Amino acid sequence: MVKPQRIDWSNEVEPTPREEQLKVLAEKTKDIKPQTYNITSKNTKATRVVHDHYGTAVTIPPGETRDGITLLPDTAAYLGTGDLTLTPA
Numbered sequence: 494m495v496k497p498q499r500i501d502w503s504n505e506v507e508p509t510p511r512e513e514q515l516k517v518l519a520e521k522t523k524d525i526k527p528q529t530y531n532i533t534s535k536n537t538k539a540t541r542v543v544h545d546h547y548g549t550a551v552t553i554p555p556g557e558t559r560d561g562i563t564l565l566p567d568t569a570a571y572l573g574t575g576d577l578t579l580t581p582a
Contacts, residue, residue: 522565525565525566525567527546527563527564527565528563528564528565528566528569528581529561529562529563529581529582530562530563530564530569530579530580530581530582531558531559531560531561531562531579531580531581531582532551532553532558532559532562532572532577532578532579533553533556533557533558533577533578533579533580534553534554534555534556534557534558534576534577534578535556535576535577535578536555536556536576537555537556538555539555540552540553540554540555541553541576541577543562543564543572543577545562545563545564546563546564546565546568547563553577560582561582564579
């Protein structure tokens with residue numbers, strides 16, 4: 494006669510590697526505050542769309558400036574490498 498194995502139905506779950514990465518990232522960025530920028534498009538033909546810190550889409554027509562866009566500093570640095578000019582408001 495085979496004795497049935499006991500199954501442990503514990504709710505304790507080990508975090509996945511991605512969950513660990515997100516925890517470390519959240520800890521690193523908790524003190525970074527969003528800042529306000531004025532964004533100017535240098536592109537003369539295409540309308541640009543940028544999502545601000547809160548997820549709202551902001552349309553920037555060719556050659557125009559939008560004032561008071563809230564972004565994290567890392568996002569602003571990334572956007573500044575293309576055809577957008579960002580200046581602190």
